[in-house]
Amino acid sequence: MTSASSPPPQVPAPSGTRLRLADQPRERRTARKIDGAWWPRSYDLAAELPGLLAGLPRAWGRISSVLVHGDIWLDCPERVDVAGQAVHVGRRDSPTASDTVCLLAPGRGRWDLLVVPPGTAGAEAGRLMEQAVTQGA
Template identity: 60%
Template sequence: MTTTLSLHPPSARLRLSEQSFQDGSARRIDGAWWPRSYDLTAELPGLLARLPHRWGQISSVLVNGAMWSLSGDGTRIEDQGVHLRRTDLPRAEHTICLLAPGYGRWDLLVVPPAATEAEAERLMETATADAPLAGRTA
């Protein structure tokens, strides 16, 4: 089962896998996010506001440095400091990693902002399908 959290109806901008809510599930991708731009400081507050409370307070975010526009190394969201980090690893090119001390780590597929609604829906559905990762096709 897939849980969809809507940022701006009618199109869903965040979709989380139901498996990401279960303890002990080993997934490489916990959901998919379709931001409106690659300006992380502008997009991050909306994303964090829609995450499940059980994920805890996100304190650190890791993104691909070449893909995202960042101003500084942190931002304040509802009086909470969030450390922004960059990586140049090719395997992290289309993901965002969210870390919450004492709660865990969650990796979201980032759907390109320029994607059409149909493309975004297909990518988000594929990323959050409950089928085992080994059985998925790209």
């Protein structure tokens, strides 16, 4: 599923958030499966999610639900409070989506981000993030 409203070009993320977004909507690239890349500092979703959501373009709207791979994230909560609003966290166990996070905004769309493992070396993380935004992973 793709968004009816496309994301704007890459925007700077808040200080400390390691996020890269594709500068063209996936509708224009038929092979695109990934809308960007996120390199969290840990697998603590409750600690990492607020920074990720704060770094997203306003045009994406309020993210109400996040889908993550259940085996990867430590102590994955069902809800995370972000800026005073609850964000539902769903788990999925699909082996094809273990390295992605899916963001859902009602009436706005769905965006999929590659998750670069927190322990990845800087150069390799940069390469993976660049590949995700230029080739759609």
